[in-house]
Amino acid sequence: MAKPPNPARRSESSRQAILAATGELCSQVGYGRLTIEAIAARAGVSKKTIYRWWPSKGAVVLELLGETATIATAPPDTGDLAADLHTMLTEIVDILTRDSAGTGVISEALNDPDLARDLRERLIQPGIDAFKQRLRRAQDAGRLHPDADLDVALDLLYGPIYHRMALHLGMPGPAYLGSLITHALRALTPPTPH
Amino acid sequence: MAKPPNPARRSESSRQAILAATGELCSQVGYGRLTIEAIAARAGVSKKTIYRWWPSKGAVVLELLGETATIATAPPDTGDLAADLHTMLTEIVDILTRDSAGTGVISEALNDPDLARDLRERLIQPGIDAFKQRLRRAQDAGRLHPDADLDVALDLLYGPIYHRMALHLGMPGPAYLGSLITHALRALTPPTPH
DNA sequence: GATAAACGACACGTGTCGTGTCGTCAGGAG
DNA sequence: CTCCTGACGACACGACACGTGTCGTTTATC
Incomplete structure (x- = not known):
C-alpha cells in the first residue's frame, strides 16, 4: 500500500547525517543500546525519514559498514x-x-x-x-x-x-x-x- | 540493596514451568520474538518470579539449553x-x-x-x-x-x-x-x- | 516558476521492560 | 504442631522505544 519513495528526491545531507549519528552513537553506547529514536534526535532528523529509507536499525548500521x-x-x-x-x-x-x-x-x-x-x-x-x-x-x-x-x-x-x-x-x-x-x-x- | 533471594525456598515447580514455557514459545515464535511477559503468562507465573532468579531472557534460555x-x-x-x-x-x-x-x-x-x-x-x-x-x-x-x-x-x-x-x-x-x-x-x- | 513529494515536528497507540505493592501460601525452624 | 519468614501470583505503574499518522514547510525536479 505504502507507495515507495522516490530516490531521486532523497536528501543526501539527511542520509549522511543519519549515518554519521549512527556511527557516533554506536561507538558511544554500543550496538545493543543504539535506538532509532536516538539516531533521529542526534542527526536532527525525523524518525519518519529514517523509516522511509531503512527497514530497521540493523539496515542503517549495515549501510554504514558498507560505506x-x-x-x-x-x-x-x-x-x-x-x-x-x-x-x-x-x-x-x-x-x-x-x-x-x-x-x-x-x-x-x-x-x-x-x-x-x-x-x-x-x-x-x-x-x-x-x-x-x-x-x-x-x-x-x-x-x-x-x-x-x-x-x-x-x-x-x-x-x-x-x-x-x-x-x-x-x-x-x-x-x-x-x-x-x-x-x-x-x-x-x-x-x-x- | 535488593537482598538476594533464598534458593532453599525456591519453587521448583515454577522453575520447571518457566523453562518449559520458554522452550515451547521459543520454538513457536523464535528467540527474537520471545518475551519475558509471554513466558510468565504461558507458565502461569508472575514476572517478578522470573526476574527474581534470572537477570534476562537470555539467561533463561541459557539455563534451558544447559538442562x-x-x-x-x-x-x-x-x-x-x-x-x-x-x-x-x-x-x-x-x-x-x-x-x-x-x-x-x-x-x-x-x-x-x-x-x-x-x-x-x-x-x-x-x-x-x-x-x-x-x-x-x-x-x-x-x-x-x-x-x-x-x-x-x-x-x-x-x-x-x-x-x-x-x-x-x-x-x-x-x-x-x-x-x-x-x-x-x-x-x-x-x-x-x- | 509550478508542483509534487520528501522533509522536520510532533502526537499517538502499542508492546515490553523492569520495579513496586500487597495479600496469600508454603515450608523450614523451633 | 505451630509460627513466621519470605517466595509466590496478581496487578498496577512509569519509562522507553517502536512504528505510523498528520501537517505545515521546504526543496529539487520538470
Missing part, C-alpha cells in the same frame, strides 16, 4: 600467499574488534532473515568472491593443490575468526593468525611436495 | 578419531539447527557481556575441555603431531561451523563435515607419515 568497506575490493596479491591471507584476515579481525557495529549487525542478522540477506549480498558475498579469486590464482601458480576445495579453504581460514568471536574466545593476534594460516595451507597443499 | 546438554559430558572415544570428531561436530550442528534457542543465546551474548560470561563458563568451556581431552588421547596414541596446538585444532574443526552460522552460509551436512575433518587432520598430522 567504509574496503573488504570487497580486489584482494591483495603480492605473490606471497600467506602474507596476503594474513592481510585479508587481519582486516576482518579489525572490523570485528574496532567497535560494536560489525558484531552487532551479525548478531542481529542471526534473528532477522531480511537483514541476513542484505548482509550476505552486500558485504559477505563480495568478500568471499574476492577471497576465492585470490586463491584461484594461487592454485594456478601451483601453490595450492589443484583439486583443493575453495569452500573448505574459506571455512578453514575464516572459520576460526568467527568461532572465536561467537564464543568470546578472544580475537586472534597476528602471530596466532599466522599459525592458523600455516596450518590451513598445510591442509590445502599437496602432501609430498618433494 | 538438555549432553555436550560437556565425556567425549566419545571409539578409537576412530575422525569418526569421534564427526560425532562431536554433528552435535553442535544439530543444536544450532534444531531451533532458535542456540543461535539466539549466541547472538544475544554478542551484545551482553554478562550473558557471554555465563554462556562460556556453563556451556562452552566444558565442551572445549572435553574436546581437548579427546584430542590429547589421540596425540598420545600418535594419531596427531606431538607438538600440535590444540587451540588451533579447536579453531580449525569448530570454526567452520560458527563461520557458516554467523554468515548464513548454510550449515554443513555430514559429507562436508567429513571433508572438513579430513582437511583439519591433515594440518595436524606429521607431514611425512611414510
Whole structure:
C-alpha cells in the first residue's frame, strides 16, 4: 500500500547525517543500546525519514559498514600467499574488534532473515568472491593443490575468526593468525611436495 | 540493596514451568520474538518470579539449553578419531539447527557481556575441555603431531561451523563435515607419515 | 516558476521492560 | 504442631522505544 519513495528526491545531507549519528552513537553506547529514536534526535532528523529509507536499525548500521568497506575490493596479491591471507584476515579481525557495529549487525542478522540477506549480498558475498579469486590464482601458480576445495579453504581460514568471536574466545593476534594460516595451507597443499 | 533471594525456598515447580514455557514459545515464535511477559503468562507465573532468579531472557534460555546438554559430558572415544570428531561436530550442528534457542543465546551474548560470561563458563568451556581431552588421547596414541596446538585444532574443526552460522552460509551436512575433518587432520598430522 | 513529494515536528497507540505493592501460601525452624 | 519468614501470583505503574499518522514547510525536479 505504502507507495515507495522516490530516490531521486532523497536528501543526501539527511542520509549522511543519519549515518554519521549512527556511527557516533554506536561507538558511544554500543550496538545493543543504539535506538532509532536516538539516531533521529542526534542527526536532527525525523524518525519518519529514517523509516522511509531503512527497514530497521540493523539496515542503517549495515549501510554504514558498507560505506567504509574496503573488504570487497580486489584482494591483495603480492605473490606471497600467506602474507596476503594474513592481510585479508587481519582486516576482518579489525572490523570485528574496532567497535560494536560489525558484531552487532551479525548478531542481529542471526534473528532477522531480511537483514541476513542484505548482509550476505552486500558485504559477505563480495568478500568471499574476492577471497576465492585470490586463491584461484594461487592454485594456478601451483601453490595450492589443484583439486583443493575453495569452500573448505574459506571455512578453514575464516572459520576460526568467527568461532572465536561467537564464543568470546578472544580475537586472534597476528602471530596466532599466522599459525592458523600455516596450518590451513598445510591442509590445502599437496602432501609430498618433494 | 535488593537482598538476594533464598534458593532453599525456591519453587521448583515454577522453575520447571518457566523453562518449559520458554522452550515451547521459543520454538513457536523464535528467540527474537520471545518475551519475558509471554513466558510468565504461558507458565502461569508472575514476572517478578522470573526476574527474581534470572537477570534476562537470555539467561533463561541459557539455563534451558544447559538442562538438555549432553555436550560437556565425556567425549566419545571409539578409537576412530575422525569418526569421534564427526560425532562431536554433528552435535553442535544439530543444536544450532534444531531451533532458535542456540543461535539466539549466541547472538544475544554478542551484545551482553554478562550473558557471554555465563554462556562460556556453563556451556562452552566444558565442551572445549572435553574436546581437548579427546584430542590429547589421540596425540598420545600418535594419531596427531606431538607438538600440535590444540587451540588451533579447536579453531580449525569448530570454526567452520560458527563461520557458516554467523554468515548464513548454510550449515554443513555430514559429507562436508567429513571433508572438513579430513582437511583439519591433515594440518595436524606429521607431514611425512611414510 | 509550478508542483509534487520528501522533509522536520510532533502526537499517538502499542508492546515490553523492569520495579513496586500487597495479600496469600508454603515450608523450614523451633 | 505451630509460627513466621519470605517466595509466590496478581496487578498496577512509569519509562522507553517502536512504528505510523498528520501537517505545515521546504526543496529539487520538470
